[in-house]
Amino acid sequence: MRDINWVATTVFVLLFAFITWLGFAAANWRKGDLDLLHEWGLGGRRFGTLITWFLIGGDLYTAYTFIAVPALAYGAGAIAFFAVPYTVVVYPILFLVFPRLWYVCHKHGYITAADFVRGRFGNRWLALAVTVTGIVATMPYIALQLVGIQVVIGALGISGAGDLPLIIAFIILAAFTYSSGLRAPASIAIVKDILIYVTAFTAIIVIPIQLGGLAEIFKAVPPAKQLLAVPGADTTGAYGAYATLALGSALALFLYPHSITGVLSANSGHAIRRNAAMLPAYSLMLGLLALFGFFAIAAGVGDNPLYAAGFKDFGNNFAVPALFLHSFPSWFVGIAFAAIGIGALVPAAIMSIAAANLYTRNIHREFINPNPTDKQEAQMAKWVSLIVKFGALVFIIFVPTKFAIYLQLLGGIWIVQTLPAVMLGAYTRWFNDWALLIGWAVGMIAGTAMAIAANLTPTYPLAIAGFVLPGYSALYTVILNLVIAAVLTPIFDGLKERSASSDETVAADYLA
C-alpha cells in the first residue's frame, strides 16, 4: 500500500463498523414482521416527520451528489449551481403532489408508483411502462454511488487492493439491506446526515479562513467561470440551459422509485408536507458544497503534485477529496470521507429496495405469479435487491465510469416521462390510459434521440424559427409527452367508452 493515510483510514473504518452494526440492529427498530413486503420495503410506513427528514435527506443527497456537484463547479463554474434553483422549486412540487399520493397508496396498500398507476388507470401495460422506466433509471444511479465510494477510498491512499474495499462495502450493504430492509438505511441515514452536516458546516467556516476569505476565493476563480455566459442575440444560451436543467431535474426527482419509496414510508401526509419545509436545510448545505469546487480552485489543489495521482485516476471528481486532504487534519479527513462513503450506502440501499419492490409487485406478481404469499413476496424482493446491487457492482468494476454517467443522464430523461401518469394521475383521471402510454413512448424515444444528438450531454439545442433554445432534453420531451397524451385523450375516449371499473380509487382517497 503506497501512501495510505492511516489515521484517516482508521477513523473511516471505525465509522463504517459502527454503521454496519446499526444496519443489522435496525431490524429490531419499530419492530415489524419483515416477511411482509410493506414492512421490509417501506419500513411499515412508520417513519414520523424527523426520521423521514433524515431518510429522504439521506436518500436525495447522495455521495455522488457531494462529489459531482463540486466537481462540476471546479471544472465548469457557475452552471453547477443549477442544483440550487433545482432544490428551490422541487419542494413545492413535493408539497402539492406527494401527500395525495401517500393517502391513496396508504388506503389501497400500494407500495410502488406502478401499483398506483395500475389502480388508478386500470391498465397493466401503462403500469409496466412505469415499472420498467423506474428500474432502468435506478440502476445507473446505484452504480454511481459505488463510484463515490471508489473516489474516497482512492483518496485515503488505499491502492494495490484492487476493487476489494469496494467489494467489502458492497457485501456490508447487501447484508444489512437483506436482513433489515428500509429500516437499515433509515437508521444509517441519521448517522450519515449528522456527519455530512458536521463536515460541510465545519468546512464552510474553516476553509475560507484558511484561504483568506470568500472575496479572495472568488478572485482566484477565472471570471468566465464565476457567472453564466451571457447569451448571444438569437439564443437563450446558458440561461435557457440553466433554468431548464433546474426545472426538469425538479420534475424528475420525486418520480424516481427511491424517492417515492422514501415518501411512502412516512407515517402521514402531514409528515411529507412538514418535510417540504424542512428538507431545504439540505439544499443550503448542497449550495455550500457547490462552492467547495471554487474553494478547490483557490486552494490550488489541481496544481499540487500531492494530488496529481488522484486527479489522474478520478478527474475533477477528486476536487473535494483533495480539498479536504489539503485543509484538514487526518482525523477529520476520516470523518469527512466516512460521511461520503456512508453517504453512498444509504441511497444505494434505498434504490435497490425500490427497484426490488417494483419488480416484485409490478412484474412478478402482475405477470408471473399472481398469488404469492406474503412471505414469498418479501423473499422475492430481498433476492431482487441483492441481484440489483450485484449488477451495479459488476457494472462499475468492469465498465468505464463514463458509461454509468451517460446511463444516469438517460435515466433522468426517461423517468420524467412517468410524470403524466404518476403526478397528474394523483390529481385527475382525465387522461386516457392508452393516450398516456403513447405519450410515454414518444417521450422516451424523443428524449433518447435528443440525448444522442447532443452527444450524451443533458442539453439539446432546440431550433425554432431562427432561435436556438438550448434546454434540458427531459423538460422538452415531457412537454411533448403531455401534449400528445392530451391530444389523444379525447380521440381515444371517443373511440371506446371507459369501463366504470377502470379506476379503483375515489376522490376522497387522496385527501387527509
Add this chain to the structure above:
Amino acid sequence: MNDRPTARREWSWWYLLFIIQFVAVLWPPFYNRVEPTFAGMPFFYWYQLLWVIIGAILTAIVYFATEAQARR
C-alpha cells in the same frame, strides 16, 4: 382512520405563494451578476442561497395556513 367529512380542501389560494419562488429562481438574467456582493460572494450565489431559505419559509407559511383551513 380519519373519516371527517370536512377533509382537506382540494385547492387553496395559499398555494399561489409557491409561484413566487419559481419565478425568483428560474429567471437567470435577473441574478446573473457579481454586484452587489455579500461576505465576498457574488450576487449570483448569495441570491440563490437566500431563496433556499425564503422558499422554506414560504412553504412553512403555506403549510400552517392550509392546516388551519383543514381543521375548520
